[in-house]
Amino acid sequence: MNNFIFENATKAYFGKGCVKEYLASEVNKYGNNVMIAYGRGSIKKNGIYDEVIGILTDEGKNVIEFTGIMPNPTYEKVLEGAALAIDNHVDVIIGIGGGSVMDCCKAVSLAAVSKEDIWDSFWAKKGVIDFEPLPLGVIVTVAGTGSEMNGGAVITNEKLKIKTGRDYPKCNPKFALLDPEYTYSVPKSQMISGGFDILSHIMEIYFSEPNEDNVSDDISEALMKSVIRNLRASIENPNDYVSRSNLLWASTMAENRIIKLGKKMDFEAHQIEHQLGAFTDCNHGQGLAVISPVYYRHIYMYGLPKFVRFAKNVWDINVEGKTEDKLAREGVEALADFIKEIGLPTTLKGLGIMDKEILKPVAKSCNISMGSYKKMTHEEILQILEECFE
Incomplete structure (x- = not known):
């Protein structure tokens, strides 16, 4: 580490x-x-x-x-x-x-x-x-x-x-x-949005160097599986104390600095969503749900071993007969499918953003994360936003 x-x-x-x-x-x-x-x-x-x-x-x-x-x-x-x-x-x-x-x-x-x-x-x-x-x-x-x-x-x-x-x-x-x-009193839509924000925090720490075996990544994988499992259970029964308590502590664990130790961290998806929010005041968790799969399709091949781990250890995808590239892509698509399953928007239009003209100033104003597997440019950020539009 x-x-x-x-x-x-x-x-x-x-x-x-x-x-x-x-x-x-x-x-x-x-x-x-x-x-x-x-x-x-x-x-x-x-x-x-x-x-x-x-x-x-x-x-x-x-x-x-x-x-x-x-x-x-x-x-x-x-x-x-x-x-x-x-x-x-x-x-x-x-x-x-x-x-x-x-x-x-x-x-x-x-x-x-x-x-x-x-x-x-x-x-x-x-x-x-x-x-x-x-x-x-x-x-x-x-x-x-x-x-x-x-x-x-x-x-x-x-x-x-x-x-x-x-x-x-x-x-x-x-x-x-x-x-x-x-x-308990939070509307279900807000609970789901917050739940995805938890998952996003963990992913953006996990998908960064170092790639060699480290405690932070091991904890992150366990936390991601916990969030997915307990968010599903909380949607099924919003008053399930076990699942709601697990989500609450997972939220804290994602951002109390423990899993960040020794990691470079890539919060580019958050950077993009922050500027989207600055221009549109959109819901944070919903914005991340739209952006994250598209962003990861752009960078997965640059951090291939970690995305393969994500597919195998978080989504339990069968590895038999598959190349590393196929496994990594299936992990990203499993994330996209989960977003649909829990009812979050998958496009900017679905988020209520209809003005495509704002995408250029949003992209231009984004900070560039130094922890990303692939260093973004403002041009590629614009491409990501355009792919998110509809």
Whole structure:
């Protein structure tokens, strides 16, 4: 394996009732001014809001609410949250929701303390955080991004039409509360979209060097099989605790940095989808479902041994009488078939994107992943997007 340094400062509480059992002790480590942040109000319909507010009220906390965080959080929304935190002398932020809420809160925790423009200093380019962001805890309601145990945050600058992710260990949540039953209330379509996002994270780490035997790839194969199996079970029965709990922890494992150790990583499919989202505000997991098979058809021959492993070890494809090229292609097509099986869109038109003219500016604005088996060009990215169109 390649050399690495591992760091993860987030304390995770996992399982039924963990919010009721541990939230009070965690927030009591900080002051009395607690800002809770959430999206467009679904937590008020499913009882999560009432439970959290009840705990905070019982502890005598002054609660400030930061609401309306959108699925692709914007820099403008981050600045709104930072201003609210500063004006109310917030001591700790509690983000309640999925990846968008968690990502937004990480950026807010930075912006509420930094004296710099955080887009220019920390998102437009990789910066150095030599100060302590505002403490952050998260309560996860959607399995997908794995944002609960890393410092990563994807933010959209609407004016520039750029969607960028950065991962700063200083922005790791101090604690994460993961109750699988909190994910039950998510609509099935959102659960499926989040499930594919988990699979995509693992694939983009797996399909990169090194190719020789390594622990990270072994864990990734087990996780991919688990996600496929448990996503199918969760679609069959959305209230199946075993499958929902497995999906939630697989989401965390995909992005808590463990399987990234020693890997180059190729997040080109994510780069393409991020810019597609910046131009269209499309659903992240659905966008990845459209892009991933097409992208892998373009690169599989450059990482042939790994794609053969994927076919054999993840999809259990019979190897008898088949060339490595045929096996690798069958693995990619098994992925494409799974996307159809679980009801995700397979074209950009199916995603609701009808304007083919945006594909050129989307392709031109994409970052190029240095971890890909095949280094992309903007011209080939445009070709991929055109193949995805219909």
